[in-house]
Amino acid sequence: MRVILASTSPRRRELLALLGLPFEVQAPSFDERLLPGLPVADLAVEFACGKARAVARLAPDAVVIGSDTLIEIDQEALGKPETIADARGMLRKLKGRRHRIHSAVAVCVSDRRFEETALSTVQVWMKPFSDADLEAYLASGESIGKAGAYAIQGSGVRLIERIAGDYTAAVGLPLSETAVLLEKCGLSVPTDLRHLYRSRPYANWSRFA
Numbered sequence: 001m002r003v004i005l006a007s008t009s010p011r012r013r014e015l016l017a018l019l020g021l022p023f024e025v026q027a028p029s030f031d032e033r034l035l036p037g038l039p040v041a042d043l044a045v046e047f048a049c050g051k052a053r054a055v056a057r058l059a060p061d062a063v064v065i066g067s068d069t070l071i072e073i074d075q076e077a078l079g080k081p082e083t084i085a086d087a088r089g090m091l092r093k094l095k096g097r098r099h100r101i102h103s104a105v106a107v108c109v110s111d112r113r114f115e116e117t118a119l120s121t122v123q124v125w126m127k128p129f130s131d132a133d134l135e136a137y138l139a140s141g142e143s144i145g146k147a148g149a150y151a152i153q154g155s156g157v158r159l160i161e162r163i164a165g166d167y168t169a170a171v172g173l174p175l176s177e178t179a180v181l182l183e184k185c186g187l188s189v190p191t192d193l194r195h196l197y198r199s200r201p202y203a204n205w206s207r208f209a
């Protein structure tokens with residue numbers, strides 16, 4: 001069965017590859033507009049569905065995977081900063097506090113009218129980092145294109161005290177949930193991913209999980 005990851009994210013591509021099944025990648029044509037008032041977790045699920053549907057319409061026989069990651073703080077959604085000034089504002093909001101990362105996955109097979117979603121939420125405690133640390137991080141350019149303006153898999157880890165939840169969801173694709181949805185579609189994938197968490201680079205995360 002043809003499997004398509006509806007994403008432009010290199011992180012999602014790397015994570016999905018860990019399941020060991022062949023897949024193609026297509027960029028979804030979908031407008032992620034943050035709607036105030038909707039719970040942030042619901043918004044992430046909506047966006048994941050929108051991305052999967054956009055590609056499923058063009059490939060009705062394929063199993064299409066869409067995903068979305070949003071940060072929630074004070075019931076507000078933080079998406080991807082477009083400028084360093086946006087990123088600075090987001091990281092100032094997160095500094096010294098706890099927030100949530102919501103990562104949603106949607107799997108669609110248009111021909112079979114199959115559509116299922118799953119959500120994984122991770123709690124993150126940020127350090128009360130100094131302005132100098134913040135500016136050094138912003139200067140690295142890593143913030144741009146990352147929900148909440150940091151990358152847990154990159155040097156953004158230096159801003160983080162600890163996390164509770166699934167590291168793969170924090171990076172952008174909740175792998176266990178993705179495996180379960182693909183299995184429901186009839187694909188043979190490993191759904192017990194404990195081995196993965198013992199392997200590098202995930203082993204480093206046991207101290208956070």
Ligand SMILES: Cc1cn([C@H]2C[C@H](O)[C@@H](COP(=O)(O)OP(=O)(O)OP(=O)(O)O)O2)c(=O)[nH]c1=O
Nearest residue numbers: 007008009068069146147150151152170171172
């Ligand atoms: C919190 C966090 C997010 N991210 C990334 C994952 C996503 O790529 C991005 C959130 O934006 P998304 O809109 O979920 O995804 P995207 O636009 O990058 O890709 P797609 O084409 O699939 O829509 O933030 C990290 O890489 N590390 C992190 O620690």
